[in-house]
Amino acid sequence: MGLIQFTDKGLFCTKGGFYIDPWRPVDHAIITHGHSDHAKGGSKNYLCHTYSKPILQHRLGEANYQTVVWDQKLTINGVTVSLHPAGHVIGSSQVRVEYKGEVYVFSGDYKTEDDGISGAFAPVRCHTFITESTFGLPIYKWKPQQHIYNDMQQWILQNKQEGKASVLLAYSLGKAQRILGAISQVTDEIYVHGAIYNMQEVLLAHQLHHVKVIRISNELPKEKYRNAVIVAPPGADGTSWMKKFTPYRTAICSGWMQVRGNQRRRNADKGFVLSDHCDFEGLLSSIKATGCEKAFVTHGFQSVFTKYLNEIGIDASEVKTAYGNEAEEETEKEADQLNHPSS
Amino acid sequence: MKFFASLVDRLMATTKTNEKIGALEEYFHNASDRDKVWVIALFTGRRPKRTISSTLLRVWCAEYCQLPLWLVEECYHTVGDLSETIALLIDAYYTPDTHPADHSLTHYIEAFHQVEKATEAERKQVMLQGWKELQTVTERFIFNKLLSGSFRIGVSQQLMVKALAKVTQLEPAVIAHRISGKWDPGKITFDELLNDAGSLADDSRPYPFYLAYPLEAEPESLGSIEDWQAEWKWDGIRGQLIKRNNEFFVWSRGEELMTDKFPEYDPICKLLPDGTVLDGEIIVANGNEPLPFSLMQKRIGRKNLSNKIMQEAPVSFFAYDLLELNFEDYRSRPLAERRLALEQVVKLVNHEKLQLSSVVTCATWQELRELREESRQHYAEGFMLKRKDSVYQTGRKRGDWWKWKLDPMTIDCVMIYAQKGSGRRSNLYTDYTFAVRDGDSLVPFAKAYSGLTDKEFAQVDAFVKRNAIEKFGPVRTVKPDLVFELAFEGIAESNRHKSGVAVRFPRIKRWRHDKKPDEINTLDDLRQLLELYGTN
Ligand SMILES: [Zn+2]
Ligand SMILES: [Zn+2]
Numbered sequence: 001m002g003l004i005q006f007t008d009k010g011l012f013c014t015k016g017g018f019y020i021d022p023w024r025p026v027d028h029a030i031i032t033h034g035h036s037d038h039a040k041g042g043s044k045n046y047l048c049h050t051y052s053k054p055i056l057q058h059r060l061g062e063a064n065y066q067t068v069v070w071d072q073k074l075t076i077n078g079v080t081v082s083l084h085p086a087g088h089v090i091g092s093s094q095v096r097v098e099y100k101g102e103v104y105v106f107s108g109d110y111k112t113e114d115d116g117i118s119g120a121f122a123p124v125r126c127h128t129f130i131t132e133s134t135f136g137l138p139i140y141k142w143k144p145q146q147h148i149y150n151d152m153q154q155w156i157l158q159n160k161q162e163g164k165a166s167v168l169l170a171y172s173l174g175k176a177q178r179i180l181g182a183i184s185q186v187t188d189e190i191y192v193h194g195a196i197y198n199m200q201e202v203l204l205a206h207q208l209h210h211v212k213v214i215r216i217s218n219e220l221p222k223e224k225y226r227n228a229v230i231v232a233p234p235g236a237d238g239t240s241w242m243k244k245f246t247p248y249r250t251a252i253c254s255g256w257m258q259v260r261g262n263q264r265r266r267n268a269d270k271g272f273v274l275s276d277h278c279d280f281e282g283l284l285s286s287i288k289a290t291g292c293e294k295a296f297v298t299h300g301f302q303s304v305f306t307k308y309l310n311e312i313g314i315d316a317s318e319v320k321t322a323y324g325n326e327a328e329e330e331t332e333k334e335a336d337q338l339n340h341p342s343s
Numbered sequence: 344m345k346f347f348a349s350l351v352d353r354l355m356a357t358t359k360t361n362e363k364i365g366a367l368e369e370y371f372h373n374a375s376d377r378d379k380v381w382v383i384a385l386f387t388g389r390r391p392k393r394t395i396s397s398t399l400l401r402v403w404c405a406e407y408c409q410l411p412l413w414l415v416e417e418c419y420h421t422v423g424d425l426s427e428t429i430a431l432l433i434d435a436y437y438t439p440d441t442h443p444a445d446h447s448l449t450h451y452i453e454a455f456h457q458v459e460k461a462t463e464a465e466r467k468q469v470m471l472q473g474w475k476e477l478q479t480v481t482e483r484f485i486f487n488k489l490l491s492g493s494f495r496i497g498v499s500q501q502l503m504v505k506a507l508a509k510v511t512q513l514e515p516a517v518i519a520h521r522i523s524g525k526w527d528p529g530k531i532t533f534d535e536l537l538n539d540a541g542s543l544a545d546d547s548r549p550y551p552f553y554l555a556y557p558l559e560a561e562p563e564s565l566g567s568i569e570d571w572q573a574e575w576k577w578d579g580i581r582g583q584l585i586k587r588n589n590e591f592f593v594w595s596r597g598e599e600l601m602t603d604k605f606p607e608y609d610p611i612c613k614l615l616p617d618g619t620v621l622d623g624e625i626i627v628a629n630g631n632e633p634l635p636f637s638l639m640q641k642r643i644g645r646k647n648l649s650n651k652i653m654q655e656a657p658v659s660f661f662a663y664d665l666l667e668l669n670f671e672d673y674r675s676r677p678l679a680e681r682r683l684a685l686e687q688v689v690k691l692v693n694h695e696k697l698q699l700s701s702v703v704t705c706a707t708w709q710e711l712r713e714l715r716e717e718s719r720q721h722y723a724e725g726f727m728l729k730r731k732d733s734v735y736q737t738g739r740k741r742g743d744w745w746k747w748k749l750d751p752m753t754i755d756c757v758m759i760y761a762q763k764g765s766g767r768r769s770n771l772y773t774d775y776t777f778a779v780r781d782g783d784s785l786v787p788f789a790k791a792y793s794g795l796t797d798k799e800f801a802q803v804d805a806f807v808k809r810n811a812i813e814k815f816g817p818v819r820t821v822k823p824d825l826v827f828e829l830a831f832e833g834i835a836e837s838n839r840h841k842s843g844v845a846v847r848f849p850r851i852k853r854w855r856h857d858k859k860p861d862e863i864n865t866l867d868d869l870r871q872l873l874e875l876y877g878t879n
Contacts, residue, residue: 138410139418139428141435258431259422260355262770264497267797270356280435304417311411 016079023322032108033092052091086110087121089174106130112282123289133300134277142279149182165248172199174276180211193232299324348481367506376533377449384528404429408436426487441475519551546587549594551737558745562708575723579626586615614692618670623662630695633722661700674735725749751830755863757823761807772807781866788842794851826858
């Protein structure tokens with residue numbers, strides 16, 4: 001029996017008696033990062049990275065949170081546990097679990113390119129590596145982020161020139177912070193939706209991010225939005241909330257924008273291929289760098305990616321989890337906040 | 344290629360019509376003559392002859408990227424477009440070893456043309472050369488697309504016409520006319536295509552069809568019935584009969600030349616006055632009596648027209664309108680005047696294969712409404728309502744012509760299979776198969792992929808992803824849980840379907856959140872519809 005079991009509540013460490021990113025309430029939960037498909041409320045005790053705590057408090061409310069920093073070793077029932085940077089969003093961590101010399105690592109969500117905010121991903125040597133596969137197809141190959149930021153800045157300037165506001169659609173945790181950094185180079189005033197404003201307040205209060213933003217509200221005169229730069233969660237797209245920005249152009253910032261069809265389906269004027277996950281090559285190189293003997297593949301293109309790993313000589317199996325509805329769950333959450341803009 | 348690629352990028356970067364027209368206009372002002380002609384051709388569904396098969400493309404792409412072929416196929420399933428899949432893969436695995444080049448669009452079209460009879464190795468050479476010397480995903484996408492199919496990037500014929508009208512200062516109707524019909528983009532110049540001389544040279548050229556929107560309000564909102572002409576809305580293939588300089592052409596609405604498919608019309612040609620164009624419906628019928636449309640499908644599917652099939656599925660032409668008489672364009676005359684002239688032409692021809700689509704006269708809208716209920720018995724789908732003083736317009740327009748169709752038949756059913764859509768829905772499960780209940784079992788009877796909002800599609804997609812039971816290639820068997828109301832226009836017996844019936848134009852009318860799977864309709868209900876309205 002393996003050190004980590006895949007149960008109907010989540011990843012379970014048998015010897016240590018704790019879960020990692022459980023999707024049901026449990027006694028002891030280690031949380032990789034604050035996205036809602038990985039961090040669920042209702043558990044009695046949480047262990048997470050110091051940077052994740054304010055995010056979890058904001059999203060899940062008060063609970064018993066214990067925090068550690070990267071590379072700090074804890075012993076839980078004889079099992080050595082440590083967190084390591086995953087590079088996905090602020091505080092996101094891989095979880096390393098060791099018992100009697102056997103090492104398991106769960107990647108959580110991760111990306112190999114250092115975004116300067118989330119900590120640089122570092123592969124961790126292990127026997128068994130449990131990896132995500134969100135973009136586990138070779139069509140997903142990311143351009144360097146600076147390239148995309150340049151495009152984004154150009155787009156905003158062009159919109160300004162044509163008398164239009166720029167509305168960038170991005171998740172409030174992760175993508176929003178990266179974008180805010182990039183666009184603060186071309187504008188001093190960034191207007192944001194309440195969901196993003198609230199998240200940004202939390203991060204600013206804990207010195208986890210530095211870009212100041214202005215909350216969009218009905219009190220602000222409409223003229224403020226002329227030629228303005230606005231960041232909103234994807235759930236806001238197509239709602240009447242957007243009317244006040246007219247005339248405007250919209251852009252979606254997501255790895256899914258790699259495929260034109262998705263861009264068109266979402267009816268956005270522009271798609272920026274910017275992701276907080278690895279591309280195909282990133283996944284492969286990371287898995288190889290762990291030196292693992294066995295890989296378990298979770299959420300994403302797991303069956304295709306597993307098959308390919310086996311073909312190139314990496315022993316891999318597919319695992320079903322409840323993760324990977326990040327997009328849907330985040331959108332729902334943000335849509336909720338749309339309905340209660342005062343919250 | 345860069346210049347054309349930037350046009351494609353601009354067209355895709357906006358959803359607004361005016362911006363698209365602006366981008367096209369700018370392109371037509373600045374591009375080379377030969378490229379312009381090709382762009383008109385590509386955007387109106389004409390493409391160069393296919394000289395390299397899609398199978399070879401996949402194999403060469405897999406080889407270039409050093410990926411297994413099955414993985415390329417998986418990518419294709421996700422992207423939904425082979426040209427784009429390959430462009431993305433080449434871009435991901437590209438290592439520069441060739442000088443970037445910026446040849447014209449025409450250059451690449453000619454390169455493909457030249458390898459028509461070349462060896463496989465030579466054809467591969469052309470492909471690899473293009474992949475390597477072109478530099479962006481868009482450029483490679485276009486390059487691949489030149490082989491594999493039409494450009495669906497949100498440029499309708501109408502949009503193209505508007506842009507060309509601005510560039511050439513000609514009337515949109517004139518442009519629409521000139522770019523329709525048969526012309527060879529490899530041989531014609533931009534001026535020949537758009538100026539007068541060129542259009543006169545081509546006798547085959549049809550007029551753009553005037554199409555109607557469905558009437559959503561009650562007909563009373565149209566004013567007095569006296570001002571309107573009502574005709575049955577026939578269920579066939581909309582077409583034009585053209586006789587010019589003693590040559591005869593039959594066009595379908597899809598701008599397909601179908602003269603050879605309907606030899607029965609040849610006698611009409613002999614009798615028609617020269618310089619005549621008729622708009623009407625190609626209908627399976629005995630003289631003036633329509634037969635079920637399913638016979639037409641049987642006939643259209645055949646490669647060779649046997650005498651037997653021509654006897655089983657004879658066709659008539661039901662004339663709606665007169666567009667040209669004595670070589671004179673009649674489209675700007677009022678319908679009432681065109682109709683009188685049409686009646687005379689049909690009378691003059693006096694052949695059973697040419698019928699006048701009869702006008703239905705009622706004193707009140709209510710009377711017409713009652714008559715509409717009998718549509719299916721006449722093999723009609725309802726009425727066409729045309730304002731008597733309307734001119735013959737171009738394309739789909741509101742106001743003067745409406746189709747007032749019979750309400751569709753509906754059935755409540757449950758979704759049992761799902762498949763990813765294509766194009767813009769390539770990442771979502773949007774193509775569904777539906778079943779009705781037969782005792783304890785579920786019998787599939789129809790497929791549909793339209794009728795839900797994007798939000799609903801996303802919800803169903805999430806359901807499919809969580810509730811897939813089995814996998815057959817791209818198809819997922821889904822827990823039979825979601826109930827939908829399906830609407831369709833016709834129903835016929837079919838031994839190719841497990842259910843024994845085939846429905847026409849099925850689409851999702853609404854998602855029945857209020858119904859459980861055990862409350863759906865049964866196979867018996869379907870059979871009853873078949874008995875009532877079936878068109879065998
Ligand atoms: Zn995440
Ligand atoms: Zn995840």
